[in-house]
Amino acid sequence: MRKEMYPIRSQLKSKRIRFEKPQNTISWAFMKELRENNKTRKIYEVNPYVEVYLFQENLYGLFTENCDGMGDVWMYLIIGPEKAMLIDTGFGLGDLKGLVDELTGGKEVIVVNTHDHFDHAYGNCRFDKVYCHEYLAPYLANQHEHMWDYLFDAWGENIWLQFDKEDLPAFKPYEITGVPDGYTWDLGDGYEVELIHTGGHAAGHAAYLDKRNRILFTGDNICSDVSGCGAVGKPRANGPHAECTLLTYYRDRVKFLVDRLDEYDYIFPSHFMINLESHLMEDVLETVEKILSDPESCDYKTETYGKERDSADVRYFKYIKGFSVIGYTYDK
């Protein structure tokens, strides 16, 4: 019998129709508690699709339901002394720019992406300019006016999430600025945020290190549902720098983040549980090492069949001590 994820009470304009797959029970309990009882939660009139949470004096978590059937999404807004930084833009549902402007009081906003996937970068076109790791720029340049079409069936009805089609952005090209690993922005008075290239979940995937709040925003490489952070054998993606989606590449970058543990206390992923204690990074490294030394010896596997495939897509899973799982593909 299929596990159902019962709805979490919410005042959002969007309403869940169905999830693509059942989700991690413990993550679900965390999200239910947070979303139903957190005292800072607020929905602004300007954008009824986003729950706004205040996690630090100058850090907002912007929660939005995923327009497709995958996990709901966190975006983050850091307010610096002179400038603000928005990490990711979701699907762009609702007036995200209006909301950000209201929260910042009209400060200049630096928009950055962790990676290019639907649920993190489709709202970019609501802004004039976006920064990302240089490997990500060509992927973002592929965005177009029909990229939201898959959210609707042949009759134009919403498939996974009920929302008004008119509340999606009208696509417009925007400036994409790719920057190298280690690039640092100053939000004023020496408030630094650094981009750290991680690869793993996507070739140009980056984490962002807020040096003043001592927080690392890890995008989709660490997730309390399933961390999809690389493949063994063959890269998971086509296109430029696809080799960065290999688990060997991610292992080296996690090692780099473990070496820098004295610079951050908390990890904020882009889905589900947030405010994770930073030493989780060591357990991630340990699990990645174990997978690489013997990819076949996973904790469990799943098989899915695509429409035109007669053999199954196999996904392997291995537990991170005290946390959730890493999911990976293995091409021998």
Ligand SMILES: [Fe+2]
């Ligand atoms: Fe995602």
